[in-house]
Amino acid sequence: MDLRLPRLSRWRLLLLPFSLSYTIIIGFRNLLYDAGLLKAKALARPTIAVGNITTGGTGKTPLVQALANHFLQSKRTAAILSRGYKSDAESTGVVFRSDSSSNPTQQQVGDEIAMLARKLPGVWFGVGADRSAMAKKVALEGDPALYLLDDGFQRRDVARDLNIVVVDASNPFGNRYCVPAGILREPLAELRRADLIVLTRCETVSQAQLDLIERQILAKNEAVRIVRTTTRIEKLRRLHGEGELPPAAAVWAMAALGNPYGFEYTIARAGLKLSGTTWFRDHHRFRDEEVQEVEKRARTAGASAVVVTEKDAVKLSPSHFREMPCYVLEIGIDFGDQADIFWGIIDEVVPC
Numbered sequence: 001m002d003l004r005l006p007r008l009s010r011w012r013l014l015l016l017p018f019s020l021s022y023t024i025i026i027g028f029r030n031l032l033y034d035a036g037l038l039k040a041k042a043l044a045r046p047t048i049a050v051g052n053i054t055t056g057g058t059g060k061t062p063l064v065q066a067l068a069n070h071f072l073q074s075k076r077t078a079a080i081l082s083r084g085y086k087s088d089a090e091s092t093g094v095v096f097r098s099d100s101s102s103n104p105t106q107q108q109v110g111d112e113i114a115m116l117a118r119k120l121p122g123v124w125f126g127v128g129a130d131r132s133a134m135a136k137k138v139a140l141e142g143d144p145a146l147y148l149l150d151d152g153f154q155r156r157d158v159a160r161d162l163n164i165v166v167v168d169a170s171n172p173f174g175n176r177y178c179v180p181a182g183i184l185r186e187p188l189a190e191l192r193r194a195d196l197i198v199l200t201r202c203e204t205v206s207q208a209q210l211d212l213i214e215r216q217i218l219a220k221n222e223a224v225r226i227v228r229t230t231t232r233i234e235k236l237r238r239l240h241g242e243g244e245l246p247p248a249a250a251v252w253a254m255a256a257l258g259n260p261y262g263f264e265y266t267i268a269r270a271g272l273k274l275s276g277t278t279w280f281r282d283h284h285r286f287r288d289e290e291v292q293e294v295e296k297r298a299r300t301a302g303a304s305a306v307v308v309t310e311k312d313a314v315k316l317s318p319s320h321f322r323e324m325p326c327y328v329l330e331i332g333i334d335f336g337d338q339a340d341i342f343w344g345i346i347d348e349v350v351p352c
Helices: 010-034 060-073 111-119 131-142 188-193 207-220 260-269 288-300 336-349
Strands: 047-052 078-082 094-097 124-127 146-150 162-168 196-200 225-228 230-238 250-256 273-280 305-309 326-334
Touching (some): 060 111, 060 326, 124 131, 131 146, 188 207, 196 207, 207 225, 230 260, 260 273, 273 288, 288 305
Parallel strands (some): 047 146, 047 162, 078 124, 250 273
Antiparallel strands (some): 094 124
């Protein structure tokens, strides 16, 4: 197993001093928490943190959705605490109980929370930068059985009973440098804080690659439990109106994701022919002229429709895609033969 750091391209080499400075700052902060000089606030209910050690999309949101659904089915009300990245609530804070017909908009609470609220009617949400304050507000209104701390691995100011880290098997650690020269949000050594690693998109790599990823993780935390998962294709629905795509239809992919190539792979698994792609930065809000340009490129390439993710769908209105139909590819997380192991670990933390 070769754990040496790879060489950097010339432009990434220029970013290395910033990465080193960032690593030092993060390391000093973690040292203060490890020494007890900074304290994590315990919430009033059991707390499960779900987060990443890298930037970009790892499949964290489908896991949060699966957890919330699991607790709903067993009559345990979960409250999801999220920062609401680039939303109005990030600075102001908002608490709400999701409804099947009326929820805050993407601009108010962020794309991921807007999507989760649509998928999880009856779940409480506390959206804002101060997760502890949001937890207290949720408790006053909803009295949840537990908290799900979304994107919570780096939030060491909030105590948790289970620390889950999601690792994308298709790109687990990038070049193993911290941002901005790499994609790590913390050095890999910080995996020592994880209680459970969920490997996602395992269908995209070989068994040998999965074994190597697990060895790299265990080298940092030999006691951590690791669960392998795959992406489950649930539905391909029309964004607005009715209609179905014929099998093997030619489509154009549009997405604003941290890892759009996972989406590209899933489109292929759905049996669709990919004519081309348009990628935007994660959490990007689409402008009318951008959508019109995507339609133009898709028509020129001979595509019969545009396919987007659920997270991006909440940012699109009926006024978009006037010239071409748009479809939403809905996905979930599949635990396969490790489902009993995963849910057994979860139910240890929050018993039925």
